[in-house]
Amino acid sequence: MKRYYVMGMFSNFEEAFATVSDIRSHVIPGVSVDDVTLKSPIEHPEIEEVLGDRGSPVPKFTLFGAIFGICFGFLFLASAQATFLVQPQGGKAVVPLPSNIVLTYEMLILFGVIATVIGFLINARLMTRRHPLYSEKVSLDQIGVMLELDEKNVDPIKELFKKHKVLEIREEVSQ
């Protein structure tokens, strides 16, 4: 089944916001706000709110990384220190907690940061091919509202874009 991608380029956030708000209030039957992808040169939490609650699972990666860092850091040190059993310790603890806490703390942060970055790369869908409708104007000063649609909704969406003073409309058909 053919899927149509339509992107309207707007000169400011107000018009893009009004367009997405109209889509959200089901001005065009069969087109949902879930079909919208907003492309912008800056982050704009306010306009993202109108897109609905689209959470980010990156903090879960962070939590996992931090816990892994604690476990790995402590076990790595303890296993290295356990090898000291073959050496005289002079009455000192084989696995000293106070000094190991410092290094475990550093490992917590290191693995927490690395896991956060991995989570970001996966969830932001980076390192993938750019969408054919990507416009360089998005990195300059324009805001793009892109929708994935059925054929019957293409024209109404274009009308909606025109109503909100769209600068340019781009289309792409995928099989």
Place this chain on the structure above:
Amino acid sequence: MQTKDINENIAWAKINEDVLRSMENPRMGYWVAVVCCVAMVMCAVAAEIYQYQVGMGPANLNWPHMWDLYIATFVFWIGMSHSGTLLSAILHIIQADWRKPIYRFAEAMTTFSLMTAGLFPIIHLGRVWNMYWVLPYVSDRGIWPNFRSPLVWDAFAITTYLTSSALFLFIGMIPDLAICRDSARGWRQKLYTVLSLGWQGDDRQWRNFRKIYLLMACFLIPLAVSVHSIVSADFAMSIMPGWHITTFPPYFVAGALYSGCAAIITLFILLRYFFRFDEYMTIPILEKTCKLTFAIAMVWSYLNIIEFAATWYGHDMVAKELLIAKFVGPHAPYFWMMLFCGSVLPFTLAFEKLRRHLPTMFVVSLFLNLGMWLERWMIVTPTLSFSYMPFAWDVMWPSMVQWAIVFGSFGWFGLLFLVFVKVFPSVSMYEVKEMVFHRRHYHSSALANQFHRRASDPKPGDEPSKEGA
């Protein structure tokens, strides 16, 4: 007189244009700076080769001084690294948007300072080819790193900080690298296409970007504090007079922030002048940085007084003698110079007229950094010169080999920074756009009405008051 952090009417396209222009066609001054830095690095390389050929003795690395100049400079570079990432992270969390035009080069400064600092333990090793001995792996020699030693903590902490800072710098740069990709040609386009990781600026990417940036900032603040606390532990956990001091961790962190802020002022003025960033690196932003530096200078001065008082009123006679030796002994000129640069000179930052005068601020920032370097030297050297054993007392002036390596480290840092500013955007384009956007939409109308208008003031559209006419 310029009072706004940034001109709200500046066009987004112009921001791209100005920053991208700064990355093209280096002028003669740039190449002169590159040649100077390369020459400085060559001095260090020559000294290093000489040191390896002849041995560490001719470099004056003898007992009791050992590597005093190297470790003092190592601590200086570690300190210099602190302001960039730490201030960027703190100011991001408290939503101080004036950081936006200046944080990029400050974060780059962090990464390059750490890369410079990391060279000093390697240089000091002497037998650099045996460096892998410090790695914790099973060997038939039965030698393991001592995990109780702060020097091993240093290695872990600095590696973690370097990795995290470099990632923080890189992640924050991805949207800008996409801008560069979209306007570059040739090898630059290929480079930016790879580095921008396919950034398209869609809401999914921005949402996750916002999250990761906040999370990394939250990690980096305690990390930065822990790194310099651990560096201070190299000294404070020994029982040497002048080092075994409880206030060392906060003293080191304050000193690190101080030298980093001073370096930010220096680089701010240089970038503003050479790249004509007058519209982004504005005088009000410089003023805020100067005020912050002044506040940190006062904290540093207070911690100095605490250190002197604790030693003076303590019962460690050797530490007390050492303190007196600092004030009146052979190191006194450097010690007083440190106090002048670190505690007296910052008062120039308290005066608005001086804060707004760029040449004055440039000179002051250089002297502040000189003071911070002397601080590190005054931590290390007097203790090594006048320790517990009077027969070992010795005042040494570092050899030319040591000075050449220290001198070269500044060239190395400068070279890395010069390459950075021509390959990567030194001002964050997307964040400056955000700053302009938010100021235009909120500060100038809604917030101005909310915060800067008294109840008795006329509302927009009202007839102006004729009272007092």
